[in-house]
Amino acid sequence: MDSSAVYPRPVLKKLPLYQSGKPPAAIEGLTPYKLASNENPYAPIKAATDAIVTAATSELVQRYPETTYTQLRTLIGETYHVPIEDVVVGAGSLGVFTALVQTYAGTGEDGALDEVIIPWRSFEAYPIVIRSAGANDVMVPVQDNGEHDLEAMLEAITDRTRIIVLCTPNNPTGPVLTEQVVREFIERVPEHILVVIDGAYVEFVRNDGVVNYLELYREFSNVAVLRTFSKAHGLANLRVGYAVAPEQICAPMRTVMSAFPTSTVGVEAAYASLSNMDEVMANTEKVVGERRRVWRALDALGYNPPATEANFVWLPLGEKSQAFADACGAQALSVRAFAPEGVRVSIGEVEANDRLIQVATDFAE
Numbered sequence: 001m002d003s004s005a006v007y008p009r010p011v012l013k014k015l016p017l018y019q020s021g022k023p024p025a026a027i028e029g030l031t032p033y034k035l036a037s038n039e040n041p042y043a044p045i046k047a048a049t050d051a052i053v054t055a056a057t058s059e060l061v062q063r064y065p066e067t068t069y070t071q072l073r074t075l076i077g078e079t080y081h082v083p084i085e086d087v088v089v090g091a092g093s094l095g096v097f098t099a100l101v102q103t104y105a106g107t108g109e110d111g112a113l114d115e116v117i118i119p120w121r122s123f124e125a126y127p128i129v130i131r132s133a134g135a136n137d138v139m140v141p142v143q144d145n146g147e148h149d150l151e152a153m154l155e156a157i158t159d160r161t162r163i164i165v166l167c168t169p170n171n172p173t174g175p176v177l178t179e180q181v182v183r184e185f186i187e188r189v190p191e192h193i194l195v196v197i198d199g200a201y202v203e204f205v206r207n208d209g210v211v212n213y214l215e216l217y218r219e220f221s222n223v224a225v226l227r228t229f230s231k232a233h234g235l236a237n238l239r240v241g242y243a244v245a246p247e248q249i250c251a252p253m254r255t256v257m258s259a260f261p262t263s264t265v266g267v268e269a270a271y272a273s274l275s276n277m278d279e280v281m282a283n284t285e286k287v288v289g290e291r292r293r294v295w296r297a298l299d300a301l302g303y304n305p306p307a308t309e310a311n312f313v314w315l316p317l318g319e320k321s322q323a324f325a326d327a328c329g330a331q332a333l334s335v336r337a338f339a340p341e342g343v344r345v346s347i348g349e350v351e352a353n354d355r356l357i358q359v360a361t362d363f364a365e
């Protein structure tokens with residue numbers, strides 16, 4: 001038998017494989033650190049881990065979750081002053097993003113593909129989700145300083161455009177778009193096109209021009225803001241994220257979302273974490289301090305890292321990207337090379353950051 005009669009959809013040939021961050025290799029005498037997936041080096045806050053233990057040891061694990069997630073949506077609504085009808089909770093913000101794309105972009109009844117405009121390089125999951133939904137991604141290169149090229153994104157709009165994605169701060173390059181810049185952009189986008197603002201790292205932003213992009217959701221009827229508990233809250237494994245968008249945008253997503261998108265254990269942890277935002281922000285403050293230290297050191301070494309407002313830095317190393325990642329690996333640090341463009345390094349534990357700076361110092365010589 002050389003081939004199976006069962007074959008995958010042809011579109012799969014057009015899908016890149018998601019490369020998740022690898023764990024660091026063990027090196028004798030060195031504590032290994034993973035700086036490859038933008039995870040929080042700090043554990044979730046105690047209220048969240050307590051909630052996990054309570055939920056996991058109660059009798060609810062053998063039951064399906066209550067999937068209106070009303071309690072968490074109510075807290076999100078109270079925290080950010082939005083009606084709960086405008087909040088959709090799902091399996092991480094990636095799960096919610098997938099539902100948004102499946103709801104608003106795909107292959108038209110005429111067989112033509114809808115278009116979703118994305119910055120590139122950006123979050124590598126975007127093209128996979130978009131192409132799987134039967135739509136086309138239209139990649140608009142980010143500028144040399146890692147910022148979105150918003151003019152080029154506007155020029156990329158066609159009559160097939162259904163969604164435009166803004167990733168701010170942009171993963172993996174780091175810069176943020178201020179709310180005023182995004183506002184001026186959306187004013188120029190036809191209102192039948194959904195603008196998705198992926199704010200996965202917004203808690204790490206210290207730029208005065210950014211709160212949380214929710215003002216834009218209030219001002220425009222075609223905006224969805226994505227948030228996650230995976231990064232600042234340190235709950236990546238539990239898969240909880242949400243969108244805030246007008247009810248008319250949220251309601252149709254129910255049709256495509258899985259019946260039980262995320263677990264009660266995760267939702268209870270998210271609830272506890274969001275109830276104690278001061279503690280969560282104190283953790284982000286430690287990461288931000290380290291981000292500044294690492295960025296300054298790399299800048300002084302001549303790496304030209306773009307300004308970053310997230311929990312990672314981008315080194316535009318071009319052809320040397322893989323060599324730099326290998327040098328990190330030899331010191332038990334896993335980082336994420338996007339050869340031949342650059343390397344993304346997540347901010348980690350202080351010792352991990354120290355070692356990264358040392359590797360970068362040696363590599364620069």
Ligand SMILES: *Cc1c(COP(=O)(O)O)cnc(C)c1O
Binds near residue numbers: 038091167198
């Ligand atoms: C990490 C990340 C997410 C978060 O994904 P979850 O599914 O919530 O874990 C979303 N968007 C971007 C750009 C990210 O980097």
